Amino acid sequence: MNKPARKSRSGARRSVTIKDVARYAGVSPMTVSRVVNGGQYVSDATRQTVMQAVRQLGYSPNLAARNLASARGERMGLLYGNPSASYLSEFLVGALDAATRHGVQLVLEKCEMTPAASRRAVRRLVAGGVVGVVLPPPLCESAVIRAELQAARMRIVAVAAARPPADVMCVSIDDFAAAREMTRYLLALGHTRLGFIKGHPNQTASEERWRGFTAAVQEHGNLPTPRVEQGFFTFRSGLDAARKLLSGAPLPSAIFASNDDMAAAVMAEAHRRALEVPNDLTVVGFDDSLIAANIWPGLTTIHQPIAQMAGEAVDLLVASVRGGKRGAAAEPVHRLVAHELITRESAARPKSAAA
Amino acid sequence: MNKPARKSRSGARRSVTIKDVARYAGVSPMTVSRVVNGGQYVSDATRQTVMQAVRQLGYSPNLAARNLASARGERMGLLYGNPSASYLSEFLVGALDAATRHGVQLVLEKCEMTPAASRRAVRRLVAGGVVGVVLPPPLCESAVIRAELQAARMRIVAVAAARPPADVMCVSIDDFAAAREMTRYLLALGHTRLGFIKGHPNQTASEERWRGFTAAVQEHGNLPTPRVEQGFFTFRSGLDAARKLLSGAPLPSAIFASNDDMAAAVMAEAHRRALEVPNDLTVVGFDDSLIAANIWPGLTTIHQPIAQMAGEAVDLLVASVRGGKRGAAAEPVHRLVAHELITRESAARPKSAAA
DNA sequence: CCGGGGGATGGTAGCGATACCAATCTAGGG
DNA sequence: CCCTAGATTGGTATCGCTACCATCCCCCGG
Structure with missing residues (x-):
């Protein structure tokens, strides 16, 4: 009934888990979870204690476990054509940052602007388990790609499409x-x-x-x-x-x-x-x-602000996928960001x- | 003792799991897992059956679960200074692709080349649960950053450092x-x-x-x-x-x-x-x-071939982290790729x- | 003084996959 | 013909976390 020292799998130092924190703080793992996730129904005193413990132990939640338990961890796609490299670079930085923040995986897919190539790319995306796609320019303007994507029931956020169709989400400058x-x-x-x-x-x-x-x-x-x-x-x-x-x-x-x-x-x-x-x-x-x-x-x-726009696009995507899961798809959002x-x-x- | 229809959580269509495949193929989940992961000790007949089932059902393994179970899913860092944007762009594409392939998360961190900034960046990386870092130029040349990183017991792969120290892994051209x-x-x-x-x-x-x-x-x-x-x-x-x-x-x-x-x-x-x-x-x-x-x-x-180099760097990192877990750290690899x-x-x- | 509402917390049961081990089967050597 | 080694497969126990539900407690109105 006892387990000598864990199966010796991760032989080295196991990282600190939510249980460690719970034990250290003298509460249940659930409470720790609630604190970490900013849940309600936690007294201030408890919250303090737990946060203290978290800091003390250097706890950082295991993304895999969290995603698994909460049925999250969707993959988001980023379909890019050939914007200038510097554009893409900044774009990626912003998108990846947001993806990490939300704990979703970002899958890159390159795609020429021909119908055949689009179809192939979308198929690969679907095969990769992607549920939403960010479309930087110039792909965001392609009706073919949008249609293809929508047929696959993907959520879409177009970036920098100045006059996007009403039914897709969009982030752009004016x-x-x-x-x-x-x-x-x-x-x-x-x-x-x-x-x-x-x-x-x-x-x-x-x-x-x-x-x-x-x-x-x-x-x-x-x-x-x-x-x-x-x-x-x-x-x-x-x-x-x-x-x-x-x-x-x-x-x-x-x-x-x-x-x-x-x-x-x-x-x-x-x-x-x-x-x-x-x-x-x-x-x-x-x-x-x-x-x-x-x-x-x-x-x-x-x-x-390319990185910011990319980040907001991912935010939108995540919100849409998570929010829309139960209810109807939310009204497509168009978000403007400031230029300079x-x-x-x-x-x-x-x-x-x-x- | 029965559960009506799952807790209604992921209300919509649950994706197909390894069990579905197993049932469909008439084998145990374990066998499916072995097939999917290219394990040995599976008869050809079984392998065929399972692969068929996989294709039939459109099964794609849940990364979160896999990572959780295999204690994988480490996070890898990419610490960048200010290489030219186009360099970074291609680099990111390659690195992210490899990261997705291995099912690891890529965490980006920007960092100036001053000691103070380096220290901060490394601290953030550590806080983010990162276990290995890719160092594109010019950061790969900074002894300060390397020292800082090594002190935090991170694995490092330097990219495009022409004459890297013997004790760090490296990918570069000649x-x-x-x-x-x-x-x-x-x-x-x-x-x-x-x-x-x-x-x-x-x-x-x-x-x-x-x-x-x-x-x-x-x-x-x-x-x-x-x-x-x-x-x-x-x-x-x-x-x-x-x-x-x-x-x-x-x-x-x-x-x-x-x-x-x-x-x-x-x-x-x-x-x-x-x-x-x-x-x-x-x-x-x-x-x-x-x-x-x-x-x-x-x-x-x-x-x-920047993207390729970045990809190989991530490969190296993953191999090092996974391989080195049990035994001693492997000999630092220096890999040359072809230029044109x-x-x-x-x-x-x-x-x-x-x- | 009791019942009830709601805030705060703990317990339990998985999420989907793999690690490890046990069980079964096959083929040879002695 | 028995026995061991190796190939093949299944069973079980988690991984770390969160959803859901059951408690427990405190305070209030009746």
């Missing part, structure tokens, strides 16, 4: 307001001949940014028509757009690219044409991606204004 | 060979006046790359002494170094920067001086980081050679 703010900033500097490079047309954020730009232009009034080129968020497409923008007769004095990669391309092209940034040309971007600070001059741009205009060296007053 | 290869490539193109920008002196990889460079130069023999500048892996430091390299009288015809960020800086500076890359100046980097393909012209550089020279547009034959 692209419209951000672009308007940036444009107002350019106008406030005194620029009048503006150039704009649109983002990829398959992302709603592109359109919001464009709308924000035009809104600011219109509210200012009395400006020459801005020159606009279509881009696709890639460096390459930015280069093409820049070439066109910088060849017409009245050169723009400021170019607003819908993301940083394209803005970097504009700067490269400007250099090639011996235009100095920001003296001859102001260039601003959007996203505050890694490259923004790693080129010279540093890029004035809009900062998105970062000024670096690539924007200045136009020469003509100074002259 | 920086020496890679740099030599790149240098040979430049020499083969016909370059003779070489410039080199060293990496941060606190990283052993820097020195290996430098050694690789000089080795190639010496084996070629009969060359003017290369011009060398000290850099620190940052764009900024690359700019400073480039300025010096490009101001002396006999301009180098090719510059080998110890990483891509610095190479990008060289290109920026070259542009500013109206030197065309690669016609007037060949520039090559190291790392194949995101920026390498996102500037124009694309950067010829050395590719490291990526040629893009930034390198060409020197003009003088063509002339």
